[in-house]
Amino acid sequence: MFIGYTFVKKNNLMNKTITIAKGDGIGPEIMDATLKILKASDAPLNLEQVELGKRAYLAGHTSGITPESWDSIIKNKYLLKAPISTPQGGGYKSLNVTMRKTLNLFANVRPCKSYYPYVDTKHKDMDVVVIRENEEDLYAGIEHRQTDEVEQCLKLITRPGCEKIARFAFEYALANNRKKVTCFVKDNIMKQTDGLFHKVFNELSKEYQSIKAEVMIVDIATAKLAERPEDFDVVVAPNLYGDIISDITAQISGSVGLCGTSNIGEDCAMFEAIHGSAPDIAGKGIANPSGLIQAAIQLLNFMDLSDTAKMIENAWKTTIEEGYHTADIHNPDISKKKMSTDEFADMVIANLGQKPKNMMPADYSTGKSIQFYSYHRHEHKKEALGVDIFIHHKGTDPQFFGDNLAKAGTDKLQLQMITNRGVKVWPDGFDQTFCTDHWRCRFYSMDGEPVSAEDILEAYRSCLSHGFDVIKTENLYQFDGKRGFSLGQGQ
Numbered sequence: 001m002f003i004g005y006t007f008v009k010k011n012n013l014m015n016k017t018i019t020i021a022k023g024d025g026i027g028p029e030i031m032d033a034t035l036k037i038l039k040a041s042d043a044p045l046n047l048e049q050v051e052l053g054k055r056a057y058l059a060g061h062t063s064g065i066t067p068e069s070w071d072s073i074i075k076n077k078y079l080l081k082a083p084i085s086t087p088q089g090g091g092y093k094s095l096n097v098t099m100r101k102t103l104n105l106f107a108n109v110r111p112c113k114s115y116y117p118y119v120d121t122k123h124k125d126m127d128v129v130v131i132r133e134n135e136e137d138l139y140a141g142i143e144h145r146q147t148d149e150v151e152q153c154l155k156l157i158t159r160p161g162c163e164k165i166a167r168f169a170f171e172y173a174l175a176n177n178r179k180k181v182t183c184f185v186k187d188n189i190m191k192q193t194d195g196l197f198h199k200v201f202n203e204l205s206k207e208y209q210s211i212k213a214e215v216m217i218v219d220i221a222t223a224k225l226a227e228r229p230e231d232f233d234v235v236v237a238p239n240l241y242g243d244i245i246s247d248i249t250a251q252i253s254g255s256v257g258l259c260g261t262s263n264i265g266e267d268c269a270m271f272e273a274i275h276g277s278a279p280d281i282a283g284k285g286i287a288n289p290s291g292l293i294q295a296a297i298q299l300l301n302f303m304d305l306s307d308t309a310k311m312i313e314n315a316w317k318t319t320i321e322e323g324y325h326t327a328d329i330h331n332p333d334i335s336k337k338k339m340s341t342d343e344f345a346d347m348v349i350a351n352l353g354q355k356p357k358n359m360m361p362a363d364y365s366t367g368k369s370i371q372f373y374s375y376h377r378h379e380h381k382k383e384a385l386g387v388d389i390f391i392h393h394k395g396t397d398p399q400f401f402g403d404n405l406a407k408a409g410t411d412k413l414q415l416q417m418i419t420n421r422g423v424k425v426w427p428d429g430f431d432q433t434f435c436t437d438h439w440r441c442r443f444y445s446m447d448g449e450p451v452s453a454e455d456i457l458e459a460y461r462s463c464l465s466h467g468f469d470v471i472k473t474e475n476l477y478q479f480d481g482k483r484g485f486s487l488g489q490g491q
């Protein structure tokens, strides 16, 4: 059965009018420099400028975007955005998070390359692309305070989300002549959520035999990435890990001022520099426009305007190679001249048509574009086997608490175990285990047969009538006979 969304091939999205937003701080300076280069390269683009950021926030739009700006982005599909400043203080929502979720921009792509010896870096041969899942994970923003002592954040990983991002990573690798995709997860601990990400990655890797696929545990993988980035090619990760590792890769490549990033959705795409609005240097004319220029190159490529993208990339590389550098990467031992933002853009324009002499010229010769696919929802047989009842309890003796709570068991559901912060404390806990006021109490079908919603409600009511402070419940399901919940640590 087909439900869910339909992906379309990117070529069907062709639309040569793009929306641009000049943003705040250094935003207008670097956007003007970038637009000047686009104009000189004869990029076949119409521009529609909208207001995003500080002025929209201060005009009372709490997400930093006006309704007219939304209309323009949705109509044109492509947004080239300069950084914005989020005003300090409560009540203002992150524009980036709002845009990613509203426009379904599920993939964040951040190529990080070193330009040694022209830009100083410890990693001469680094050329990594981090592809970060952009909508799910702990960033779903579902958080609750449950007891005096405990706050919770839900980590949501979905099969459609995993399929979209894993497939995108392989498609990106194919379209960009990349050889390897490494998936970063922590499924030795989060066996279900990260386990699903890993499983889907493995499933889809079989469809991309020409690309080497590997899976690594995120902690050691990040350490290796920071030490030897040249060993990595394309990296794909769930949202939180992707957020962290993409900042690390950008930082170690040489300068945050050099990287552009794209946020890709099924219907829209947003391109920007990775850095912020740099208020400390705003208005001085010294900002490096390279991050936004790189974002514009990514946009041109995504729109199948690869010849223009290539021309600008080659001119930019030539400029960097010739030693014309803005202050952030200027080094008297390497650079020929310290350039203002505007001078740098003029030098890139002067170099349009040139190829770098030492750096690898731009090459998008695969001629392949990223293909998007349909997601097909699968249905499974779901049966409840019990319920985890979470209780706010201020006592510190698990044995006493568990023996009393066991009396709340019903004909169908009996207390099987209690955990505190995930560690089993009843029955047979350890005296050494520290306990907070938040207890997960598992009531389980003692004969192993499925139970009904009414059976679960009865167990809930029984806990209440025995005087326990129930704060939430989580049903325990099996899917097609396979357990869909984790065991307690020590169970």
Ligand code: NAD
Pocket: 026, 082, 083, 084, 085, 086, 087, 096, 256, 257, 272, 273, 274, 275, 276, 277, 278, 279, 280, 281, 286, 287, 288, 289, 290, 291, 328
């Ligand atoms: P930042 O990236 O703006 O600045 C960090 C440092 O890097 C500063 O010293 C700055 O001068 C320097 N820098 C940044 N870009 C540069 C460039 N192109 N050329 C030369 N130097 C550059 O980070 P921040 O100071 O933490 O944030 C400032 C503002 O930017 C905040 O309001 C923040 O919310 C916003 N922000 C926006 C975005 C976005 O719109 N995508 C991203 C990050 C931060």
